[in-house]
Amino acid sequence: xxxxxxxxxxxxxxxxxxxxxxxxxxxxxxxxxxxxxxxxxxxxxxxxxxxxxxxxxxxxxxxxxxxxxxxxxxxxxxxxxxxxxxxxxxxxxxxxxxxxxxxxxxxxxxxxxxxxxxxxxxxxxxxxxxxxxxxxxxxxxxxxxxxxxxxxxxxxxxxxxx
Numbered sequence: 001x002x003x004x005x006x007x008x009x010x011x012x013x014x015x016x017x018x019x020x021x022x023x024x025x026x027x028x029x030x031x032x033x034x035x036x037x038x039x040x041x042x043x044x045x046x047x048x049x050x051x052x053x054x055x056x057x058x059x060x061x062x063x064x065x066x067x068x069x070x071x072x073x074x075x076x077x078x079x080x081x082x083x084x085x086x087x088x089x090x091x092x093x094x095x096x097x098x099x100x101x102x103x104x105x106x107x108x109x110x111x112x113x114x115x116x117x118x119x120x121x122x123x124x125x126x127x128x129x130x131x132x133x134x135x136x137x138x139x140x141x142x143x144x145x146x147x148x149x150x151x152x153x154x155x156x157x158x159x160x161x162x
Contacts, residue, residue: 002048004032010040058089109134125156132161
């Protein structure tokens, strides 16, 4: 199990000096702390995640592939409970491969391609081409998606519709 805070802090609900320092230095957020406590309770210490992001419409939980099913729970029970406790719908997205993460962020929209564009100044941009018929299927604005993906990786992302 991997949580942003230590297991003892998740279990007791009181942050130790190390976890308090992480919070004060903005390495973790209040949402990470709250979600760690909830997941420790719901999953009996068996569920972990890497990071949580609060958007305007929902909360995104970033985790390793093997934890996605545990967070969702049997018949979606865990994710329903989390949504109720956090007051917003919850989405679970896998971390790891950049392309898989991008697919998860824009789902259910269909991606035509993801290309690496090499700029003259030596920088790179990930260009994501989405079917223009799927523009209404996006759950977030383009700027929000680009900003979230860029915050998770060091890559810049451009989204276009074709």
